[in-house]
Amino acid sequence: xxxxxxxxxxxxxxxxxxxxxxxxxxxxxxxxxxxxxxxxxxxxxxxxxxxxxxxxxxxxxxxxxxxxxxxxxxxxxxxxxxxxxxxxxxxxxxxxxxxxxxxxxxxxxxxxxxxxxxxxxxxxxxxxxxxxxxxxxxxxxxxxxxxxxxxxxxxxxxxxxxxxxxxxxxxxxxxxxxxxxxxxxxxxxxxxxxxxxxxxxxxxxxxxxxxxxxxxxxxxxxxxxxxxxxxxxxxxxxxxxxxxxxxxxxxxxxxxxxxxxxxxxxxxxxxxxxxxxxxxxxxxxxxxxxxxxxxxxxxxxxxxxxxxxxxxxxxxxxxxxxxxxxxxxxxxxxxxxxxxxxxxxxxxxxxxxxxxxxxxxxxxxxxxxxxxxxxxxx
Numbered sequence: 001x002x003x004x005x006x007x008x009x010x011x012x013x014x015x016x017x018x019x020x021x022x023x024x025x026x027x028x029x030x031x032x033x034x035x036x037x038x039x040x041x042x043x044x045x046x047x048x049x050x051x052x053x054x055x056x057x058x059x060x061x062x063x064x065x066x067x068x069x070x071x072x073x074x075x076x077x078x079x080x081x082x083x084x085x086x087x088x089x090x091x092x093x094x095x096x097x098x099x100x101x102x103x104x105x106x107x108x109x110x111x112x113x114x115x116x117x118x119x120x121x122x123x124x125x126x127x128x129x130x131x132x133x134x135x136x137x138x139x140x141x142x143x144x145x146x147x148x149x150x151x152x153x154x155x156x157x158x159x160x161x162x163x164x165x166x167x168x169x170x171x172x173x174x175x176x177x178x179x180x181x182x183x184x185x186x187x188x189x190x191x192x193x194x195x196x197x198x199x200x201x202x203x204x205x206x207x208x209x210x211x212x213x214x215x216x217x218x219x220x221x222x223x224x225x226x227x228x229x230x231x232x233x234x235x236x237x238x239x240x241x242x243x244x245x246x247x248x249x250x251x252x253x254x255x256x257x258x259x260x261x262x263x264x265x266x267x268x269x270x271x272x273x274x275x276x277x278x279x280x281x282x283x284x285x286x287x288x289x290x291x292x293x294x295x296x297x298x299x300x301x302x303x304x305x306x307x308x309x310x311x312x313x314x315x316x317x318x319x320x321x322x323x324x325x326x327x328x329x330x331x332x333x334x335x336x337x338x339x340x341x342x343x344x345x346x347x348x349x350x351x352x353x354x355x356x357x358x359x360x361x362x363x364x365x366x367x368x369x370x371x372x373x374x375x376x377x378x
Contacts, residue, residue, distance in 0.1 A: 008198040016201035018351025020160035030165035035172040038157035039150040043203040050344040052145040053090040060107040072348030090144025094245035096137040114142040204276035204313040217315040217338040219273040226308040248294040324370040
């Protein structure tokens with residue numbers, strides 16, 4: 001009888017919890033580590049809601065990965081019996097002539113995604129919550145959904161444990177070192193483990209844990225802001241989640257309780273984080289100016305004064321594409337990092353891919369354009 005492969009997962013957050021689930025489901029001996037515990041608010045998964053969308057503003061190479069993620073979200077819900085994702089639709093809005101919007105419409109049509117293009121008048125009729133400037137277009141992604149991130153992470157980690165995985169909570173990993181002849185040594189404050197392979201999903205701590213990563217991950221401090229509508233029918237029509245590329249690069253989601261709307265901005269608005277252990281969680285009044293501006297211009301029926309604020313961290317790459325694959329030169333260390341604000345919707349697909357790489361050494365899923373080495377190698 002074949003001995004199960006021993007695989008460590010470093011970081012049980014957005015990607016790590018899903019990797020643990022998929023590895024355990026495929027019979028691996030899984031050992032997870034997290035410096036806190038699944039669902040904590042100190043990494044990149046806080047804020048109560050995240051967007052799932054099938055249409056994509058960037059490289060069409062993501063479309064098959066999003067289709068895989070869509071199937072895997074359904075599978076995780078079936079296995080756990082928990083309501084982790086709710087179909088709400090998602091509006092993607094931007095300047096009609098912008099290359100990103102033109103590519104989105106073209107790829108959505110080419111790949112036969114369930115979508116509808118709305119002009120300014122149709123958007124105003126169906127979704128009066130939003131203002132669309134002249135020369136802008138809205139695309140309704142009917143497969144769009146709202147995901148519960150903290151609950152999803154806890155559910156995936158718990159499912160992995162049900163399948164036999166072991167998770168060391170409140171156990172920071174200090175080093176992940178390849179072993180001559182094969183395998184990986186994982187060093188914590190409590191001792192050392194030797195495993196056949198390691199999946200490193202350390203989020204904002206990736207640069208510290210893998211200082212030789214060939215492509216830098218820029219860690220940024222992000223703010224979420226919750227606002228109450230000033231009109232009672234703001235949530236009429238289903239109030240889909242939304243993403244805007246112009247004139248303000250932002251996103252928003254209705255809160256699960258139907259009382260407020262969560263808003264977030266783009267990378268350019270946020271400060272770098274020199275040390276993820278010293279994240280500044282204080283939001284200053286001047287940091288809310290852009291929220292006020294976009295509300296006044298595009299969503300005037302929201303109260304510009306927030307009822308809640310939250311600070312968290314995300315990792316960004318120069319290309320905007322994450323790093324997914326083997327650490328260059330190391331067959332037994334797999335990296336998932338730098339998802340650049342767009343990763344949570346992909347997380348169960350990334351868990352499946354991480355399991356492929358750790359157990360089989362390769363994957364049939366198209367991730368060549370995400371290689372940590374910057375080439376098509378996986």
